Amino acid sequence: MKILVTLKRVVDYNVRVRVKNDGSGVETDGVKMSINPFDEIALEEAIRIKERGEADEIVVVSIGPDASQQQLRTGLAMGADRAILLETDQWVQPLTAAQALLNVVEAETPDLVLMGKQAIDDDCSQTGQMLSALWGRPQATFASKIVFNDRRAEVTREVDAGLETIAVELPAVMTVDLRLNEPRFVKLPEIMKAKKKPLDSKPLAELGLSADQDFEMVAFEPPPQRGGGKTVESVAELVDELKTRGLL
Amino acid sequence: MAKVLIIAEHDGRSLSPATAKTVQGAHGLAADVIDVVVFGDALDAIAQDAAKLAGVTCVRVVEDASLAPALASRLAPEVVALSEGYTHILAPSTTFGRDLLPRVAGLLGCNQVSDVMEVVDARTFKRPIYAGNAIVTVRVPDAISPVLATVRTASFAAAAASGSAKVEAASAQAQDPGHTEYVGAEGSSGEGPDLSSATVVVSGGRAMGSSENFELIGSLAKKLGAAVGASRAAVDAGYVPNELQVGQTGKIIAPDLYIAVGISGAIQHLTGIKDAGTIVAINKDPDAPIFEVADLGLVGDLFQLLPELEDAL
Numbered sequence: 337m338k339i340l341v342t343l344k345r346v347v348d349y350n351v352r353v354r355v356k357n358d359g360s361g362v363e364t365d366g367v368k369m370s371i372n373p374f375d376e377i378a379l380e381e382a383i384r385i386k387e388r389g390e391a392d393e394i395v396v397v398s399i400g401p402d403a404s405q406q407q408l409r410t411g412l413a414m415g416a417d418r419a420i421l422l423e424t425d426q427w428v429q430p431l432t433a434a435q436a437l438l439n440v441v442e443a444e445t446p447d448l449v450l451m452g453k454q455a456i457d458d459d460c461s462q463t464g465q466m467l468s469a470l471w472g473r474p475q476a477t478f479a480s481k482i483v484f485n486d487r488r489a490e491v492t493r494e495v496d497a498g499l500e501t502i503a504v505e506l507p508a509v510m511t512v513d514l515r516l517n518e519p520r521f522v523k524l525p526e527i528m529k530a531k532k533k534p535l536d537s538k539p540l541a542e543l544g545l546s547a548d549q550d551f552e553m554v555a556f557e558p559p560p561q562r563g564g565g566k567t568v569e570s571v572a573e574l575v576d577e578l579k580t581r582g583l584l
Numbered sequence: 585m586a587k588v589l590i591i592a593e594h595d596g597r598s599l600s601p602a603t604a605k606t607v608q609g610a611h612g613l614a615a616d617v618i619d620v621v622v623f624g625d626a627l628d629a630i631a632q633d634a635a636k637l638a639g640v641t642c643v644r645v646v647e648d649a650s651l652a653p654a655l656a657s658r659l660a661p662e663v664v665a666l667s668e669g670y671t672h673i674l675a676p677s678t679t680f681g682r683d684l685l686p687r688v689a690g691l692l693g694c695n696q697v698s699d700v701m702e703v704v705d706a707r708t709f710k711r712p713i714y715a716g717n718a719i720v721t722v723r724v725p726d727a728i729s730p731v732l733a734t735v736r737t738a739s740f741a742a743a744a745a746s747g748s749a750k751v752e753a754a755s756a757q758a759q760d761p762g763h764t765e766y767v768g769a770e771g772s773s774g775e776g777p778d779l780s781s782a783t784v785v786v787s788g789g790r791a792m793g794s795s796e797n798f799e800l801i802g803s804l805a806k807k808l809g810a811a812v813g814a815s816r817a818a819v820d821a822g823y824v825p826n827e828l829q830v831g832q833t834g835k836i837i838a839p840d841l842y843i844a845v846g847i848s849g850a851i852q853h854l855t856g857i858k859d860a861g862t863i864v865a866i867n868k869d870p871d872a873p874i875f876e877v878a879d880l881g882l883v884g885d886l887f888q889l890l891p892e893l894e895d896a897l
């Protein structure tokens with residue numbers, strides 16, 4: 337089995353993102369960047385599948401600026417075999433990302449595409465579903481458990497009501513949730529070794545995708561701030577406050 | 585003028601409250617027509633509930649055994665088949681809508697607006713990004729039709745049950761792609777009010793320490809008629825099942841009263857409670873970030889304070 341894993345370069349999840357004063361975007365200069373946490377879990381899963389002997393190759397792919405090579409190198413150090421970068425300095429919206437990924441899927445013919453359930457920058461949660469629609473293949477979103485049985489996979493999904501299990505035929509697209517696994521730390525020797533693994537980079541523009549479905553980002557603003565809170569000294573005072581506010 | 589199609593969410597027995605909130609969201613589009621489509625099997629009661637939602641023009645019922653339980657790959661082509669003539673297609677921003685609508689978008693070859701929190705006009709919407717640390721206003725260019733959007737249910741009240749729309753049967757038009765099969769589901773016993781729509785929620789975090797200790801949360805919730813929630817750390821530690829998780833990757837909720845116990849207040853958790861009326865935090869660390877958003881903060885040991893609070897009620 338060949339697995340394709342998508343890795344998006346995003347602002348690290350620990351960074352408290354701020355909107356620029358002029359409302360033209362969010363402040364990303366000098367901010368720590370990382371692999372989207374859900375994508376890291378997708379890659380960890382792919383590596384575990386390979387370690388179990390159920391896969392023989394893992395290809396990681398990213399669409400983004402040249403600096404995304406850092407995240408791809410980290411992916412290689414974790415255990416991916418090859419990396420592909422579709423380079424662009426534009427902000428890529430989900431449909432374009434899905435179309436670009438379809439291109440890679442058609443060239444690479446993977447049995448499985450593992451992706452994050454959402455990118456923690458745009459929080460869209462769309463790209464995996466779009467890719468599977470464009471590809472005409474099954475989707476299993478929000479996966480918290482994946483079990484293979486020949487050319488079928490049973491996927492447990494985290495849904496609002498609890499857990500749901502579906503079975504999909506391969507090839508398929510799966511998007512992963514946090515509880516699927518805990519990604520490993522990369523060790524220094526792996527990072528050195530990863531430098532020798534192949535990383536192919538080409539401009540996204542070469543694919544000739546049009547951006548005419550793109551939405552216009554009109555303005556960015558900080559979220560409404562909650563009013564200053566109050567510290568109460570005792571349970572009795574808390575209960576009084578709640579009563580005054582008509583909440584008890 | 586806008587002509588809206590809303591994809592109803594239900595569990596085979598009743599209409600989900602998320603649908604009424606999506607209808608409310610659609611009111612902001614100044615639409616001539618708001619139709620609701622219900623897919624599944626044996627849908628009479630569900631269709632009747634949808635027909636009562638204020639502002640709904642027509643409920644279109646597509647009954648077919650192969651449409652239940654809902655699978656995105658089966659439903660998406662049906663939505664596309666019905667989409668003719670509509671300017672907007674909406675679904676709730678629940679795991680149901682977030683699974684289905686982007687697949688519809690893929691089939692139609694367009695982008696989708698995720699998590700609409702405010703309708704500015706029929707093509708302009710506000711939505712949260714970066715776990716709610718920024719709000720972006722997006723405009724859908726005129727060339728794109730229909731406009732696809734999921735509606736963030738915590739941002740809208742439920743549409744009133746005061747209408748009486750007509751109910752119309754429609755038939756399934758697309759083929760089952762046959763590559764995806766429903767296997768089964770498990771959920772909690774459903775005791776107490778539903779977390780997504782409860783007016784009071786009590787949540788526990790990692791500090792609860794065990795599922796036995798988490799009973800302290802359960803019993804306080806019972807006393808308050810509240811739903812139980814949890815942080816991701818509490819879910820990951822196995823104290824409670826995943827469907828109780830509140831936050832970026834759990835449920836986004838807007839209760840009148842939210843009580844966070846032994847929760848530090850990571851941004852991913854806070855994004856789930858931004859719209860709560862009053863936030864109460866109980867935490868032994870006076871510097872915990874939860875106190876920055878709490879309306880009422882009580883510093884101390886939860887194992888001492890929770891029993892005290894229960895007694896005081």
Ligand SMILES: Cc1cc2nc3c(=O)[nH]c(=O)nc-3n(C[C@H](O)[C@H](O)[C@H](O)COP(=O)(O)OP(=O)(O)OC[C@H]3O[C@@H](n4cnc5c(N)ncnc54)[C@H](O)[C@@H]3O)c2cc1C
Nearest residue numbers: 789790791815816817831832833834846848852868869886
């Ligand atoms: C991509 C991503 C998505 C995420 N999504 C979510 C999400 O949806 N929801 C979510 O909750 N988290 C989410 N997280 C995790 C989040 O970052 C935090 O790790 C998590 O919320 C911490 O949970 P906690 O507050 O229970 O635990 P901790 O951060 O460990 O906090 C425990 C708190 O309990 C207090 N405490 C300890 N003992 C006592 C006591 N005896 N009495 C009173 N107080 C006590 C401590 O002072 C501390 O503040 C996500 C993380 C990532 C990377």
Ligand SMILES: Nc1ncnc2c1ncn2[C@@H]1O[C@H](COP(=O)(O)O)[C@@H](O)[C@H]1O
Nearest residue numbers: 342343399451452454455460461462463
């Ligand atoms: N530019 C990108 N490069 C690599 N992967 C991406 C990119 N955009 C989206 N993805 C993948 O699609 C998932 C969902 O993204 P989104 O739909 O933007 O929330 C992410 O977790 C990634 O796995």
